[in-house]
Amino acid sequence: MSERDIDELSGIETTGHEWDGIKELNNPLPRWWLWTFYGTIVFAIGYTIAFPAWPLISSATSGVLGYSSRADHAAEVAAAEAAQGGTIARIAELPVADILADPNLTRFATAGGKSMFKVYCSQCHGTGATGAAGYPNLNDDEWIWGGTIDQVYASIAHGARSPVDPDTHYSFMPNFGADALLEKPQLAVVAKQVASLSGIEGGEDTEEGRLLFADNCASCHGERGEGVIDIGGPSLNDSIWLYEGTLAGIEAQLERARHGVMPAWHARLGEASVKQLAIYVHGLGGGQ
Numbered sequence: 001m002s003e004r005d006i007d008e009l010s011g012i013e014t015t016g017h018e019w020d021g022i023k024e025l026n027n028p029l030p031r032w033w034l035w036t037f038y039g040t041i042v043f044a045i046g047y048t049i050a051f052p053a054w055p056l057i058s059s060a061t062s063g064v065l066g067y068s069s070r071a072d073h074a075a076e077v078a079a080a081e082a083a084q085g086g087t088i089a090r091i092a093e094l095p096v097a098d099i100l101a102d103p104n105l106t107r108f109a110t111a112g113g114k115s116m117f118k119v120y121c122s123q124c125h126g127t128g129a130t131g132a133a134g135y136p137n138l139n140d141d142e143w144i145w146g147g148t149i150d151q152v153y154a155s156i157a158h159g160a161r162s163p164v165d166p167d168t169h170y171s172f173m174p175n176f177g178a179d180a181l182l183e184k185p186q187l188a189v190v191a192k193q194v195a196s197l198s199g200i201e202g203g204e205d206t207e208e209g210r211l212l213f214a215d216n217c218a219s220c221h222g223e224r225g226e227g228v229i230d231i232g233g234p235s236l237n238d239s240i241w242l243y244e245g246t247l248a249g250i251e252a253q254l255e256r257a258r259h260g261v262m263p264a265w266h267a268r269l270g271e272a273s274v275k276q277l278a279i280y281v282h283g284l285g286g287g288q
Contacts (some may be wrong), residue, residue: 019249079186093277096150103277114280143229156277156278163261171231187255191251192206
């Protein structure tokens with residue numbers, strides 16, 4: 001039997017391990033800590049017996065108590081849907097203008113629309129609906145297809161240039177440069193004329209520019225660039241631009257037009273959901 005090694009300073013037996021002259025004392029763990037540790041082991045074993053725990057090939061052990069968090073969640077969702085059923089049905093039946101006339105329905109629809117906006121719309125329009133290049137800002141007063149509640153509903157329901165919805169909004173800007181509809185010098189003159197409508201640097205109002213604008217642009221954008229909502233012609237006389245609001249950006253759009261696509265949401269989300277989204281978007285501050 002080997003001789004016990006006792007530390008001279010503390011009088012406690014060592015484990016026999018030594019590193020660079022430093023010895024490890026053989027201090028046992030406190031009793032309360034050990035019993036607590038053993039208790040957690042017993043609790044863990046009991047938990048795996050009572051509740052679902054051990055994974056199997058295609059499922060898991062169900063536990064003797066038969067508890068299921070998924071079943072609880074499904075029951076809670078079903079109860080919530082049942083409680084909301086009457087309100088959802090009313091929203092689906094009523095015109096959006098009538099929903100706005102009812103404060104309780106408006107409050108309910110706004111809350112639902114806000115949640116759906118985060119899931120379906122924020123990827124393009126931003127979490128705050130401020131938009132980005134090519135994606136409209138929904139907080140301002142600039143609405144290509146109109147900002148009344150019915151117009152907002154129609155835009156969400158049918159989208160813009162959607163290939164799957166026959167009632168989708170559709171507008172098309174010609175490629176004045178790429179398709180040689182205007183000569184290069186004429187493109188530059190028109191670009192400067194358009195830029196002058198909103199005071200963009202480099203803009204120039206000329207007689208030739210006014211004539212070219214009247215012949216090629218006014219039918220969609222209005223005589224003064226105020227826009228034509230009925231055909232989706234954006235206004236050109238303010239500081240709000242879907243793409244780049246610079247002279248170079250205008251020239252690029254005239255050369256080869258960019259056309260965005262918005263999905264038609266009615267078929268995917270249904271009447272009630274589209275109306276809730278319309279109420280929320282209309283209430284962001286820019287609705288007419």
